[in-house]
Amino acid sequence: MKKIALDEVMVGMKIARDVSGPRGMVLVKKGATLTGGIIKQLERYDITSVLIEDIEDEKGVEIDPKELEKRKMDQIEQLKPIFAKVATIPWMKQLMEAVAIVKAGRL
Amino acid sequence: MEEKSFDDILKRLSDLPSMPTIVQEMFNVMNMPNCSGKDVARVLEKDQALTVKILRMANSPFYGLSHRVDTVDRACTILGLNTLKDIALSVSMMNVFKSKSRAGTFDMVGMWKHGLGCAVAAKAVFELRYKSGDNVNVFVGGILHDIGKVILDIYMPDEYKKIYELYGKDMSLVDAEMYIIGITHALIGRLLAKKWNFTKGMEEMIAFHHTPALAKVAQEQVAAVHIGNEIAKALSLGKSNELFVMPIDEGAWKIFFSEGSVLTPTLEVILDEYTQIEEAFGLGDLEENRKGRPSGGSKGT
Numbered sequence: 001m002k003k004i005a006l007d008e009v010m011v012g013m014k015i016a017r018d019v020s021g022p023r024g025m026v027l028v029k030k031g032a033t034l035t036g037g038i039i040k041q042l043e044r045y046d047i048t049s050v051l052i053e054d055i056e057d058e059k060g061v062e063i064d065p066k067e068l069e070k071r072k073m074d075q076i077e078q079l080k081p082i083f084a085k086v087a088t089i090p091w092m093k094q095l096m097e098a099v100a101i102v103k104a105g106r107l
Numbered sequence: 108m109e110e111k112s113f114d115d116i117l118k119r120l121s122d123l124p125s126m127p128t129i130v131q132e133m134f135n136v137m138n139m140p141n142c143s144g145k146d147v148a149r150v151l152e153k154d155q156a157l158t159v160k161i162l163r164m165a166n167s168p169f170y171g172l173s174h175r176v177d178t179v180d181r182a183c184t185i186l187g188l189n190t191l192k193d194i195a196l197s198v199s200m201m202n203v204f205k206s207k208s209r210a211g212t213f214d215m216v217g218m219w220k221h222g223l224g225c226a227v228a229a230k231a232v233f234e235l236r237y238k239s240g241d242n243v244n245v246f247v248g249g250i251l252h253d254i255g256k257v258i259l260d261i262y263m264p265d266e267y268k269k270i271y272e273l274y275g276k277d278m279s280l281v282d283a284e285m286y287i288i289g290i291t292h293a294l295i296g297r298l299l300a301k302k303w304n305f306t307k308g309m310e311e312m313i314a315f316h317h318t319p320a321l322a323k324v325a326q327e328q329v330a331a332v333h334i335g336n337e338i339a340k341a342l343s344l345g346k347s348n349e350l351f352v353m354p355i356d357e358g359a360w361k362i363f364f365s366e367g368s369v370l371t372p373t374l375e376v377i378l379d380e381y382t383q384i385e386e387a388f389g390l391g392d393l394e395e396n397r398k399g400r401p402s403g404g405s406k407g408t
Contacts, residue, residue, distance in 0.1 A: 007369040011379070036375030043372050082340070085351045091360050092352070098370035099341045102378060 002065065005049045010068070010105025011036055014053040021045040071107055075100035116288055119262060120295065126303040129154050130199050134304070137192050144183025144191065151179050151195055160198045161191070167387030169380060197226070197250045198388070204257045217346030218257060223388060224344025225249040227381045229335030231373050235363045237327065244325075248312030248332045253347065254299060255292030255313070263288065271348070280349055281317065293317055319359040330359035342374065344381050 001016040011034055019028040019042065027045055028038055042050065054062050079096050086092035126134075132150045136142055151158055158179055165182040166175055170190070176182045183191045201219055226249030233245045259267045266288050273283040284291045297314035305313075308325035312332045315321045322329035333356060339345065340352050364370070 007371055009371075011375045036372060036377075036379045039372040039375055043369055079341070082350065083352050086354045089354055091357070091364065092354060094370060095338070095341060095352075095355070098374055101371050102342075102374045106378070 001054065002052050003049050004052045004065075006039065006042055006047055008101065009034055009039060009050060009052065010101065011039070012105060016051040016053040019047060019050055021047070068104055071104035072100050075103045116263075116290055117298075120258070120298055122262070123258065123299055123302055124203060127199065127203055129157065130196065130203070130303075133192070133195055133199065142188065144180050144188060147183060147188065147191055147195065148179035154199075157195070157199055157202070161194050164194045164198070164384075164387045165191075167383060169383035169387050193246050196247050200247075200251060200254075201388070204254070204261070214346050214348070215257070215260075218253060218348065219250075219388075220345025220385060221339055221347040222250040222253060222345070223385060224339030224342065224377075224381055225252055225332065225335040227335075227384060228338040228342075228344070228377045229331040231377045231380070232334050232338070232363050233328065233331040235373065244306070244308055244312070245328050245331050245335075248309055248328060249335050251296070251309070252313055252316040252332050252336060253292060253296070255294065255296030256348065258295050258299060259284075259288075259292055274350070291317075317353070319356050327362055330356070330362050333359050334363065338374070338377065342378060342381075344377075 004013070013034045015028050015030055015032045015034065018026050018030050021027045022045065027042060027047070028034075028050075032038065076096065079100055080087070083092065083096045129150065133147070136146045136150050139146065151161060161179060162177060162182060164170075165186055166172060170186055172185060176185055179191070186194075204215075226246045229249040230246045259270075270280070270283045270287045273286060274280045278286065281291050281293075293314050293316060297310055300310035300313050308328055311322045311325045311329050315329050316332050316336055319326070319329045319333040336347070337352050337355050340347050340349060
């Protein structure tokens, strides 16, 4: 189980503990698999991090968060050529990074 | 500009297809003050193929219905009039321009997929700030924003081939278009929008998708399509035939995102929705038209 910041979570990750919103209302139950919609919902409730079950690939082998980080960096390398014209613009860099995170989570 | 005069180009574009009757009727019905599902159904059901496509879309996972709908009227009750209009317009527009690429520079299916990606992204971005329901035009605007490229490919295949040769070397696409034909795909799209009496907002989404600051009546919608276009390219949704992600206008960006905005959830939603809707749009039908054709432009990653 690991605590992961909401802007680093990826679709397909499993929630390890119930996530509660204001007044104790449960927003996402333990065991739920994160979808884009759920992440958005959590963001709406200003949730900043969630506890995630250890990440496993389809064969049940645990994936090291370091491996995910590596995948993200690989994605950034792949994105650099098409972002070549906009690399110095802060919000475009932010977009490139977010695309890399999302793609790494779906490999 | 080379060879062809601007007047000559305009003259050739005066042969743009006229608006298909069914799209015309859709617009008329939609502009009626108390338009109902029955009104829309009456128009759409004249075209069986279109009806089938609309029902296929309505029943796709994208809309998450718990049971099948088998009439347009029923689809309207469940999905809402705005969504139905959305689907009907998009599907009928794609039908008009589904012919295969003439310039060979162009992957028509990839292009419509890019339009769809832009539509999904623009809608998701727009919804960050405005309630759904207002986003109908944004979706259709996203699908149609590059209609000028489709028209150029069909009506000026030779020139368009030259444009892509230049673009591949060292020029921006818009500069290459200006150099060879003296007009950009955004302006060509605008001419079609005018000819077909699109709403002013729709015209702006097409005309200003690279230059959102020029929009006057639909700034937010134009900004959403502008951003959606670059997001679709960044996520490699379809093929825009462009090699680079271009700068997103700062003013447009700031309408929807602030400094600390987290982008990943929006991107996740866009990818999920795109996957579902791509299937539902039945773009496979178009694939048949282009077997064995070379495809140009960037493949993305």
